[in-house]
Each structure stands twice: as structure tokens, then as C-alpha cells.
Amino acid sequence: MRRSKLFMPTIKETPADAQIPSHRLMLRAGLVRQTAAGIYSWLPMGYRVLRKIEQIVREEMDSTGAQEILMPTIQPSELWQESGRYDDYGKEMLRVTDRHDRGLLYGPTHEEVVTDIFRNSVKSYRDLPQNLYQIHWKFRDEVRPRFGVMRGREFFMKDNYSFDIDAASARISYNKMFVSYLRTFARMGLTPIPMQADSGAIGGDMSHEFIILADTGESTVYCDSAWLDSDPLSLDIDFDTDLQPIVDRWTKLYAATDDKYDPESCPVNEERLYTGRGIEVGHIFYFGTKYSNAMGATVSNDQGQEVPVEMGSYGIGVSRLVGAIIEASHDDDGIVWPESVAPFQVGLINLRAGDAACNEICEKLYSSLSVANVDTLYDERDERAGVKFAEMDLIGLPWQIAVGPRGVKAGTVEIRRRGGKREEISAEAAFSRLT
């Protein structure tokens, strides 16, 4: 895309109300604009990133065999009265009354709706297991929305729900999500650490929060330094096999947030203990028959008996991840996007727009990169070089190519990884490196 055409309203000043780097950088780089407190509009650059993250989440969900659906944002209150959560949920739930005075609400989560779909559709153990996911907008009326998209009111989330005939099968479903989450976050250039979390009334070990490491994260993380070398993408996963050994291998390494960490009982010695900061980006949770009992979601088992279905729910904060990735990957000059989620792969800078030779090299590179499906932002504006470099650093594309009169004479262009050293090579060599 040509920079002159791109709707990317950058801001020079640091917005006063933005307290954390991702919020500041998302506003400055024109990724989002606030429409109301905790409610954002996603502009082209931000939306491109959001969709890349969404697509990684989708591919990883699909590879586990989960199926994509889409439930409505607006739900009937009756379903929540059935589950018993309507009164419990409190003021975070945005309640609405329609023109016929029927109670509705903007879904903060979808256990009730999906349980309703299930109970009307699935009758037999033969149709289990099922795992249904959606990637959709939710609303929680936070009392004090802040940190930009990290704690907004309207937010984009992947949530899914597993349905199994018994607890043993439910563990299989849970393990698939556990392993899939490791892969999902790793594909975004993040280091995910699953931490055992409160599993509520049901007890047991089937509740994990996924924290990613980021120096500016909200909570302190204590973990075995082996986590830092962990590489979930090196695992060759077959989701049809028993994943328990993989889950065991990852859960045996120590990790805790500050509310659980106790130096007295920490099993990791000081040398191996890594202390850092982290951000929660996902949560997986097995809750048994909580909703199926309350809402009558039963199936007949192989004995012909009606039994409530065993359920789990699993969430990933997709819009939150845009902020979280920036928290994990930025410097003083701006964002440093991991390749997999970058809005463009390459920023091509024409240092002397209007100069025939520079224009020619740039247009040729731009068109050949486009043909090779390398997403390129071509800054062809008549602006100072310093302005263009600063903006490219701010928006954090993985690669920069700069074409100027001096280089053109010498038959070279400058290529640089975001934050790395400039290198002078031929335009052809630059093209090869990027394709």
C-alpha cells in the first residue's frame, strides 16, 4: 500500500491519559481511536494486526478439531436466569431492555448461549465430544476502563466450549486446549507460561491462566528459568494422540504470580529462579456439569441413561493481545512487531520522492514485492527522510528498505531489520532477502 493513501493518523504528542507503552504507541501510531471510555475504533493499521492475531488463533483452534460458530452479542436474560448467574454477575454486565420490555444483555461470556444450543441439538454420547468456538466481541462494563485495549469495555475474544460424556474425556479436551494455547501464543512471538489457577468449587488441577512475559506487565512472575528457553513450536503435535505427557512436561516446571509465590516453599533455587513481569492473555477452565445441570443439557450415555454433559470453557483475549504484544515488544522508538502479526512486512522508504532514479527503483521493488505477496508499505510522500524513518520505527514493521540518490548511484539500497543495523546491498539482494 502507498503511504499517501493509507489512513493512518499518527500523533506526535504522547496522549496524556495513556499510562502504559502499548496504549501510548497504539494512539500515536494511529492503530486505534477512542470512541468512548474503554470503547475503541480500530483504524486500518490496528485492524490489520487484530485480524492477523485472529487468524493465528483460528488456525490453531481448527487444528485441534474445534469448529467455528458465531453467537450473538445480545442475549436474552432468561438464559442467565436459568443458569443462576443473572443476579450474580453484577454491574459489569450491560443490561438492556428492548422495545417490548424484554430483558436482554450484551454478552460478557457465552456459557449460557452455547449450552442452550447444545441442549437443543445433541442428544447422544455418539455425537460427543464437541468443541465449539467463536471469535467475537464482548462487553464488560468495567468500573474504570484503562490501559487502552488491554482493559477495554468492548473487547474481542476467542471463547470456546467443550462437551464431553465424562470427566476422563473432558480432560482430553482440556489437554488439547492447553497444548494449542502454547502453540498459539508462541506463533505470535510470545513466551507463554501456563499457571495453575483457581478452579472454583469443582477443585482439581484443570484451570490454567496463560501469562506472557513482558517487562511492563501487570503482575510479577516467578518461574523456573527453563521457561525462557521453552519453545512450544518445536513440538510436533498430533491432537488425536494422548497429550498428557506434554501437559505434564510443561506443568512440572515451577511458575507462579506474586499472589501465589512464597519464597519459603518455592521449589526452585535462587540461581534458577527467574523473576519478571507478565500479562494474562488466556484462561482455560474445566467446570464439569455446572451449566449442564442448571440448564438441563443432558445426553444419553452408552447405557441409555440421561447424564449431564461435562463442559469446559477456554478464552483468549484477542484485542488484548494487540496491546500485550506491544508491551512485550517495543523500544524507545516505537513498536517492534513480530513478523507473524505485523500490519506490513516491509516499509519501503523513498528518500527522494520525485527523483526519477529513486522513483524507478522504488516502484520496481514495490511491485515485485507485491507480486511476491510480501505486504509492503511504500512511503512515496514528499517528506523529509527523518520524518519517514521515525514513522517507520514508530509503526514497527519488521523490515525497512530505504532508497536514496547516493545509494542508487552506487547500485545499492539500505536494508534494516526494525531496531537493527543498516546494510547496503543491491535492490535484487534486498528482494531476495524478503521473499
Next chain:
Amino acid sequence: MRRSKLFMPTIKETPADAQIPSHRLMLRAGLVRQTAAGIYSWLPMGYRVLRKIEQIVREEMDSTGAQEILMPTIQPSELWQESGRYDDYGKEMLRVTDRHDRGLLYGPTHEEVVTDIFRNSVKSYRDLPQNLYQIHWKFRDEVRPRFGVMRGREFFMKDNYSFDIDAASARISYNKMFVSYLRTFARMGLTPIPMQADSGAIGGDMSHEFIILADTGESTVYCDSAWLDSDPLSLDIDFDTDLQPIVDRWTKLYAATDDKYDPESCPVNEERLYTGRGIEVGHIFYFGTKYSNAMGATVSNDQGQEVPVEMGSYGIGVSRLVGAIIEASHDDDGIVWPESVAPFQVGLINLRAGDAACNEICEKLYSSLSVANVDTLYDERDERAGVKFAEMDLIGLPWQIAVGPRGVKAGTVEIRRRGGKREEISAEAAFSRLT
């Protein structure tokens, strides 16, 4: 995908409250489930179609140079008070009060929000034209939601907004949308007919509704029968050139809905006049400075004067199209999906699941079609052939391949276009035909 794994809860009985074919078929084929009046959950088969339609709309928008953004579903009431529409909109607008007693609403449309984004971002004619689009969920609290997704309350829509320095430029933007809409609907196998519509206070000719022909459509259409042979996809469009000749060519052909049709003044003689039924699926509209004046969205022109920006808005009912396409393309047995929006391209039926030879041919075809990226639904269940054929007809995949013991002995499989004749050919020939 294997049929036994697919979450597709079909219904044998015709649902009593479903009055039109698309509503009946979408429920029977398990595309959607109603969660509340006029509010639907999209199950895997329906969601696949919705996303294919969405993707066609997106590609055609992108090819005009429009840029994708995403505005929030929940909007602050203040913006609508600024534009003067807050009180006008009436009960169709779902109004909400948040925990701090601030007025919000679930957006039925987004002129106010996009004008707010624009006025905070664009200051000069040099940054025009702009055309911003989104594909997102909206809510209109219809007094009597009906016809399934055709007139739901929560619905999925593409809406975009053009910003130009003057009326002449606005016409260029309008023409791009006009031509792009012709292409968009034609790619879905539909015959779109733009009809001049009421342009409100501003007058002029820049308001068109796009109607697609469907025997079960809501309104009667009278048009020159030349429309039936029109093929927008045969046009080789360059959106950077003057599109007025193309617009003129299409608008000079007579077309009117029954509220405008007058046999006395109709310029088309009886032989050439086609009378049929149609469904509105899109609307394009130029409204000048209505919102920019009210909300102070000005830019400086090349004389240095501040002038209100000229705007247009353009909508396509994406979820409505799922129903509209079915209305335009079904028979007594079920849906007949156009290839471009079908949830799968091929239904592969194993007529004797468990038979070693049938299984082998099926598995081989299934895996080679998958490798060739032909979306295939493989019905490998132990069910009667009649049940499987009936279901494949109901869900309307463009191609069926049936593999049975008799054919396997003869070295053939049956291939059939949805609604067409069966043909016995080798499995290899079937594969070639589909790839």
C-alpha cells in the same frame, strides 16, 4: 471435513414459524439457531457461508481502494445528539445506560462514529478522498422481526463512508461503489439491479437500492428484460478511471419496484418488460454535508478555506445475503448454493460405510481433494443411502460424489451437480473435474 465430526444439527420437520424458504431451509439444514426473537446463532455451516460472502465483499471493497476499519458496536449517545438523530431514530435504536449512567446505544449505523473519527484525523484536502469501510454487527430493534436472518434484529453488514472535497469528487466515489456493488453481487451468483431511490432532502440522482432477483422476493420488480442478460463480471474495471460511462450504461435501462412502477409511463414495451420479484441487498447514498455540517467535520481546501467534507454512505446486508441467496437459489429438495459461497464444494458420500473397497476409494478421494484445496464434506457415517442423499440435497453443495459397491466393481463413482443428472465416471475423472 468428516460428516460424523461436523456440528450440523439438521431438523426433519419444517419449523412452524418460518414463513419463507430461506428461513425454513436455514433452520432445517442447521445453518443457524434462534437465540432470541430476531437474534441468531450461526452454526458451522451457516458461519462458513457468512464468511465466504464477507470475504467477497471485502475483496471487492479493497479493489476500489477503500480501507477496512472496525468501529465499536456500542456508541456514545452524545455523538447522535450532535448529529441531531438521537431523538429522531425512535424505538428501533437499542438504547443502553452504563453503570455510570452515561447514555450508550447499540449502533444501527455508523455515520456519527465515522464522522467523529474523520474530524479528529483529517485536516486537509490533500488527504482526500478517503473511503473507510467495516464489516460488522449492528442492531435494530425491529418491532416484528421475521423471515429469519432476512429481517433480524442483530445483523451483519458492510457499511462504508466516503469523504470528498466537493460534489464532483463525491460523484467519483459514488460511481466506484455503484460499479463495485454490481461486481460484488454478481460474484455471489446473483443478478443485481440498481434502482434509483429516494435521495432525501439533498435531491439528485445519487441514491440507489440494489435489488437481486428471487422468485420469493419481497417486492415486485419491473424491468427491461435486458437486465436478465447483464453480466457485470464481464466488465474489465479500472477503478482509477472515469466510471461514469459504465454507470450511465447501467442506469439507462429501465427498472422499478412496484411503488414506482406506472404502466402508463413505463418506457419499456410489454414484450421487453420483465416482471419478477426481488430482494433489497444493498443501498448507496450520497448525503453531502449533512453530518459534516452538524458535527463540524471540515477540511481546508486548496484556497486555505475550511469547508465541510462531502460524504456518502454505502451498505450491504451481509447476513441478509445468506437468506437472499437461498431465496434466489433453492428447489424442493433444499438449498442450491452458488459455488462462490458454498460451505463446501463437494459432498462425498460413502454408500456402504465399512465396506473395505468403498472406504478405500472414499478415503483416497477425500484426501486428494483436501490436498487440492477442494473443500469436501465426507459423509462416512453408517446411515442409509437415502438419508445421505437427502441431506446432501438439503444442504446444497454444488457437487456430489457417491461411492457404492456396484460402482466400485465397475471402476466408477457417481458424480452429480446439485439438482443435475448422475454420471458414472472413474474416481480419477471425478477428481479432475473438481480440481
